[in-house]
Amino acid sequence: MTETVPRPTLEAVAARAGVSRATVSRVVNGADGVTEPLAERVRRAVEELGYVPNQAARSLVTNRHDAVAVVAAEPESRVFADPFFARQLRGISRELTAHDNQLVLLLTEGRHDHARVARYLAGGHVDGALVFSLHLDDPLPGLIQRAGVPVVFGGRPGWSGGGNDVVYVDSDNRGGARDAVRHLLGLGRDRVAHITGALDQTSAVDRLDGYRDAMAGAGPRLVAEGDFTLAGGERAMRELLENHPGLDAVFAANDLTAAGALRVLREHGRRVPDDVAVVGFDDMLPFAEQTEPPLTTVRQDIEEMGRLMARLLLRGLDRTAAARGTADGSPSGVICPTTLVRRASA
Amino acid sequence: MTETVPRPTLEAVAARAGVSRATVSRVVNGADGVTEPLAERVRRAVEELGYVPNQAARSLVTNRHDAVAVVAAEPESRVFADPFFARQLRGISRELTAHDNQLVLLLTEGRHDHARVARYLAGGHVDGALVFSLHLDDPLPGLIQRAGVPVVFGGRPGWSGGGNDVVYVDSDNRGGARDAVRHLLGLGRDRVAHITGALDQTSAVDRLDGYRDAMAGAGPRLVAEGDFTLAGGERAMRELLENHPGLDAVFAANDLTAAGALRVLREHGRRVPDDVAVVGFDDMLPFAEQTEPPLTTVRQDIEEMGRLMARLLLRGLDRTAAARGTADGSPSGVICPTTLVRRASA
Numbered sequence: 001m002t003e004t005v006p007r008p009t010l011e012a013v014a015a016r017a018g019v020s021r022a023t024v025s026r027v028v029n030g031a032d033g034v035t036e037p038l039a040e041r042v043r044r045a046v047e048e049l050g051y052v053p054n055q056a057a058r059s060l061v062t063n064r065h066d067a068v069a070v071v072a073a074e075p076e077s078r079v080f081a082d083p084f085f086a087r088q089l090r091g092i093s094r095e096l097t098a099h100d101n102q103l104v105l106l107l108t109e110g111r112h113d114h115a116r117v118a119r120y121l122a123g124g125h126v127d128g129a130l131v132f133s134l135h136l137d138d139p140l141p142g143l144i145q146r147a148g149v150p151v152v153f154g155g156r157p158g159w160s161g162g163g164n165d166v167v168y169v170d171s172d173n174r175g176g177a178r179d180a181v182r183h184l185l186g187l188g189r190d191r192v193a194h195i196t197g198a199l200d201q202t203s204a205v206d207r208l209d210g211y212r213d214a215m216a217g218a219g220p221r222l223v224a225e226g227d228f229t230l231a232g233g234e235r236a237m238r239e240l241l242e243n244h245p246g247l248d249a250v251f252a253a254n255d256l257t258a259a260g261a262l263r264v265l266r267e268h269g270r271r272v273p274d275d276v277a278v279v280g281f282d283d284m285l286p287f288a289e290q291t292e293p294p295l296t297t298v299r300q301d302i303e304e305m306g307r308l309m310a311r312l313l314l315r316g317l318d319r320t321a322a323a324r325g326t327a328d329g330s331p332s333g334v335i336c337p338t339t340l341v342r343r344a345s346a
Numbered sequence: 347m348t349e350t351v352p353r354p355t356l357e358a359v360a361a362r363a364g365v366s367r368a369t370v371s372r373v374v375n376g377a378d379g380v381t382e383p384l385a386e387r388v389r390r391a392v393e394e395l396g397y398v399p400n401q402a403a404r405s406l407v408t409n410r411h412d413a414v415a416v417v418a419a420e421p422e423s424r425v426f427a428d429p430f431f432a433r434q435l436r437g438i439s440r441e442l443t444a445h446d447n448q449l450v451l452l453l454t455e456g457r458h459d460h461a462r463v464a465r466y467l468a469g470g471h472v473d474g475a476l477v478f479s480l481h482l483d484d485p486l487p488g489l490i491q492r493a494g495v496p497v498v499f500g501g502r503p504g505w506s507g508g509g510n511d512v513v514y515v516d517s518d519n520r521g522g523a524r525d526a527v528r529h530l531l532g533l534g535r536d537r538v539a540h541i542t543g544a545l546d547q548t549s550a551v552d553r554l555d556g557y558r559d560a561m562a563g564a565g566p567r568l569v570a571e572g573d574f575t576l577a578g579g580e581r582a583m584r585e586l587l588e589n590h591p592g593l594d595a596v597f598a599a600n601d602l603t604a605a606g607a608l609r610v611l612r613e614h615g616r617r618v619p620d621d622v623a624v625v626g627f628d629d630m631l632p633f634a635e636q637t638e639p640p641l642t643t644v645r646q647d648i649e650e651m652g653r654l655m656a657r658l659l660l661r662g663l664d665r666t667a668a669a670r671g672t673a674d675g676s677p678s679g680v681i682c683p684t685t686l687v688r689r690a691s692a
Contacts, residue, residue: 008492050492067466076439076449080432089453093422097455102466103422105451107435109443120413120448125471146354146396 008049017045067102068313069126069149071117073133073140076107083284084302085132088154091306092130099314101127114140122147128313133157136200152313154305156202156333167316169309169334173203173281176298176338177210180251180279183296183340185218189249189277193222195236195261197253204228207253207281222247226257233260241268248276249346255280255288258295262345266292277346293344300338308334354395363391413448414659415472415495417463419479419486422453429630430648431478434500437652438476445660447473460486468493474659479503482546498659500651502548502679513662515655515680519549519627522644522684523556526597526625529642529686531564533623535595539568541582541607543599550574553599553627568593572603579606587614594622595692601626601634604641608691612638623692639690646684654680 014024019038026034027042028051034042045051070092072079079085089105096103104126106117121129121144128150133140136158144151153168184192194211197204208223215221222244224236233252237260240247250265252258258280262272270276272293280288283299312334360370365388372380373388374397380388391397416438418425425431435451442449450472452463467475467490474496479486482504490497499514530538540557543550554569561567568590570582579598583606586593596611598604604626608618616622618639626634629645658680 050489065466065469065471066462067471077436080426080435086426089426090423093453093455097459100462102462103453104466104471105453107439107449107451109439113443116412116446116448120411120450123411125411125413125450143396 008051010051012049013042013045013051016049017041064317065102065125065127066100067104067126068096068310069104069106069121069129071106071121071129071131071140071144073111073114073131073135073138075110079107084282087302088132088306088309091303091308092310093306095307095310095314099310101310101314111139114143118143118147121149127317128152130154130309130313134201134203136202150313150316152309152316154309156206158200158202158205166332167312167334168332169305169312169336171203171300171305172335172338173206174210174213175335176281176300176340177207177251178214179338179340180281180298181211181214183342184249184251184277184279184346185214187249187273187277187346190219191222191244191247192219192249192251193224193240193244193247195224195226195233195240195250195252195257197226197228197257199225201228204253211251226253226260228254228257230256230260230263233257234264235260237261237264241265241270250276250278252278252280255282255284255291255295255297258297258345259287259291262291262293262295273344273346279340279346283341288341289343291345296343296346297341298338299341301336305336308336354397356397358395359388359391359397362395363387410663411448411471411473412446413450413472414442414656415450415452415467415475417452417467417475417477417486417490419457419460419477419481419484421456425453430628433648434478434652434655437649437654438656439652441653441656441660445656447656447660457485460489464489464493467495473663474498476500476655476659480547480549482548496659496662498655498662500655502552504546504548504551512678513658513680514678515651515658515682517549517646517651518681518684519552520556520559521681522627522646522686523553523597524560525684525686526627526644527557527560529688530595530597530623530625530692531560533595533619533692535623536565537568537590537593538565538595538597539570539586539590539593541570541572541579541586541596541598541603543572543574543603545571547574550599557597572599572606574600574603576602576606576609579603580610581606583607583610587611587616596622596624598624598626601628601630601637601641601643604643604691605633605637608637608639608641619690619692625686625692629687634687635689637691642689642692643687644684645687647682651682654682 010021010024014021023034024042027039093103108117130152131144132154141157156168156170157166181192196208199205224239226232226236250261252261258278261278265272265276272278280295280297283297288295288297356367356370360367369380370388373385439449454463476498477490478500480501487503502514502516503512527538542554545551570585572578572582596607598607604624607624611618611622618624626641626643629643634641634643
């Protein structure tokens with residue numbers, strides 16, 4: 001263990017800056033009423049002495065820790081391998097940092113660790129949590145809600161325990177899917193198939209609904225179930241070609257699924273887009289540009305979604321601090337628009 | 347904000363399990379003296395009700411939060427892109443989870459956020475910290491030491507403020523470098539050059555020292571400064587070929603540097619290993635297997651180092667709890683052995 005060096009005190013900072021303890025305290029806690037030259041002197045003394053304010057004492061006054069937890073329901077190894085999560089986290093990190101809030105990422109090895117995460121959240125270490133929980137049967141959201149901290153979810157939670165008071169940020173999965181299918185119909189295709197994502201995730205359910213919306217009255221519904229993986233896309237594409245050899249377009253639930261479909265279409269001698277047009281979802285870069293042919297797909301602004309989640313949580317915390325109990329009127333879901341990105345595949 | 351559902355109480359769990367409050371408390375806090383069938387009944391009731399123990403009350407008793415912070419001195423975006431950090435974190439996560447401790451990863455956007463990290467550590471939210479700080483001029487270790495929490499460092503800290511009481515886990519960078527150079531000498535090479543890493547990092551300094559050890563009396567020291575990047579390796583290799591065209595071997599400070607050297611040697615028509623033998627450091631997979639030719643290199647067990655860091659910290663915490671103030675006798679550094687992995691390049 002490292003030996004503890006004596007921490008410089010508030011008094012030492014006051015002496016160095018030649019001001020009163022109260023002035024140092026006001027500057028350190030971000031209160032008003034100190035002139036800028038004086039505040040600057042205090043900040044310099046804080047820096048020179050390496051003063052660390054007593055967070056516990058400060059929390060007693062402000063009732064805030066200036067820290068926000070990020071919790072992913074996936075195991076640590078998957079969290080670190082997921083390019084989406086990395087991008088969302090970037091948006092979250094930037095927004096929290098801009099408000100001088102500490103990002104506290106709580107990692108786990110699996111579901112059996114979720115009770116411990118809930119204990120940590122309930123223990124008064126953070127002001128709120130940003131939670132990513134993708135699967136419909138996940139117990140994490142319920143556990144976290146019982147921990148009694150304000151939460152904003154990333155993606156519409158499938159779990160319905162929270163009623164209207166659940167706040168989340170999501171892409172317009174349904175609208176984006178509608179755009180994709182309408183684009184294919186607009187190209188004159190009339191046998192448009194859909195390969196779904198993993199249907200235990202709300203994003204997959206919403207994209208399937210978008211496909212159904214757009215296909216109403218426009219042609220037969222040709223659906224095969226995928227799972228958001230490349231191998232799942234290959235499997236589903238084979239199934240579709242067997243059952244519906246006349247199909248002339250495919251809307252795949254994500255870019256990986258589309259890449260699997262492209263591979264199987266090539267194996268079967270179908271030209272893309274001439275024989276079969278293909279659209280993906282996500283615009284996962286550089287992946288979506290490197291498929292053969294490059295993929296037309298639906299783009300979501302992942303980093304902005306992360307930023308929005310953080311902003312909503314911080315805004316809610318301010319409101320709670322200003323007038324406890326008047327959280328009504330919160331939006332229950334904030335839906336971010338998507339954009340169709342045209343490349344060669346459709 | 348999500349609405350707060352009333353939290354199930356200790357009393358509710360006791361009623362459900364048909365036991366006393368004291369029994370529930372003992373089971374929840376991991377104390378002895380409860381028979382296994384009774385403990386099992388309590389655990390089932392805890393699960394069924396979704397009971398979350400009051401962490402604050404528990405901390406008062408045990409003086410522990412069962413949470414350990416991981417702090418990297420690098421910005422969030424670089425932390426997530428670094429394959430080493432991901433592997434070290436995996437080791438840490440597994441070890442902490444095995445001891446039911448929560449991994450709390452504190453992310454930042456840059457150096458200006460380090461004071462906030464120190465505040466969080468000082469605020470009584472974690473029992474200790476595992477700190478990765480690679481650069482000699484980094485203020486983070488000092489800030490963290492002032493925060494007064496037990497710390498184990500990943501890699502030998504360049505900063506010397508902590509005296510002998512600094513605990514760290516590192517690879518045997520110097521010994522591994524010696525092995526690499528001795529291997530080249532053992533192949534009969536007598537003009538062995540070294541491309542260094544970024545010399546503001548202790549690992550680069552230690553590897554250079556290992557090269558010097560092995561070259562003592564064995565031939566001229568041919569050194570060019572690199573920076574652990576591929577481009578740096580290319581630059582340094584060009585410089586070496588210009589100044590010492592007769593060189594017949596290169597020990598590069600890491601695998602990326604070695605890949606840059608291989609590229610420049612190929613450009614200059616030097617065959618590897620026939621004309622020039624090359625050894626790297628790290629065994630970064632699959633990268634080190636995919637160079638042309640595949641790279642002979644020095645392997646470190648990154649995941650095990652992470653596990654060791656966590657183990658040392660937890661052991662120190664137990665010792666502190668058992669007898670406060672008797673932390674003497676701690677090892678100051680734990681050095682993990684390296685292995686030379688032979689492939690085609692040397």
